[in-house]
Amino acid sequence: MFQQFKLAQGVKLYVRPTEQFKTISISFKWKQQITEQNAAIRSVLANILQYSNNVYTSNAEFRKRLDDLYGAVLYFDTTKKGNYHILSLNAETVNDAYLSNEKVVDEVFSLLSTVIFEPLMKNGKFVDSIVKREKEQVIERIQSMYDDKTRYAQQRLLENIRPNHPASISANGTVSTVQQITNEQLVEMYNTILSSDELSIYVVGDVNVEAIKEKMDKHFRFSSRTPVQEPSTVDIKQASHEKDFLHEIQDMKQGKLHIAYHTPINFYSEDFPIMQMTNGIFGGFAHSKIFMNVREKESMAYYASSSYSSLYGLVFVFAGIDANLQEKAVLLIDEQLKVMQAGDISDLEINQTRSMLINQLKEALDSARAQIEIYDQYKELNEAFTVEEWIEKWSKVSKEQIQQMASKIEKEFVYFLSGKEGADNE
Structure with missing residues (x-):
């Protein structure tokens, strides 16, 4: 799917030449172990690098330059992947092939180089007023979670089942960690990213591979660094919790029920495709047992579904x-897992789930950005990842395998967020 090139130790270039898109998408992904503190620092740093650099010192100047490049898009993003924090620099530009005489792609690569290597600094430090402004922006982003009750409930569930663990650490850190960030920490993190973070660079579009390699050599010089070692196992379950149910109350109407189950199967397990099928039948799609029985048949829920967090085995x-x-809802949801464990799984459910997984993957690949994200994940299993390979894996999954997989799933914790009416705390 992507052609791979080693630019330096720990730095790889992945290029996918395709006529599928008229634009060229570029993504730099820096990866390091996640902690609450470094997540906060990297999120603020991403904002600082996005909105100011030594050539275009204000956001207005920078935006104007992008407009001049036929509306090129350039932005930073932070997220997490398993035990790692990912700081990304993404760009999208028109392909020179669709312009009469101008050469925009090289200019965009030059701009990316400016953003990475020439941040706006004074006396070896970032500008204090910019640091203050971007810290406030990240704090606002973190606090917005409290207004989204579904996100809030999921975060509270994670904090209870995996405290001080990558699963419960936000990609933005916490308000208190952001508040405590110093200019010196930001400079140190910036230097760490340039010299130590494992780096993957992606280019997707109707491009000449050799020309892209030449542009990389022309605009970027990355030093060698030690590649990150991906885990092949996952913690099945942490130490037993003091309790396995928590009900919290806020001023709201609709209750948010979030249940965590653990499984010994994770993204790196040989049986990962079976677990994908199992979750699909359990609650992953509109034909699933949870959706059909909890929402449709019993009309017990406004929405009901399940998701498989494969990097954490949850x-x-x-x-x-x-x-x-x-x-009642918890009992009915539990019942859906029990019937699967008993072998109540139809051929229709299996076929529908397989079709949905295939369609989901194919539809995602209609976007260049999604192609990058999917490959960035699946290349950890096999750098020769193809859609056909995964269709074959899903096609081999049997009813008996799904039943056995369902038997390995165990309920761990129930979190319920509601208004004043409802179950009491236990």
């Missing part, structure tokens, strides 16, 4: 319910 169920239905 399955989550989400349901929006009336507060007085919490106990």
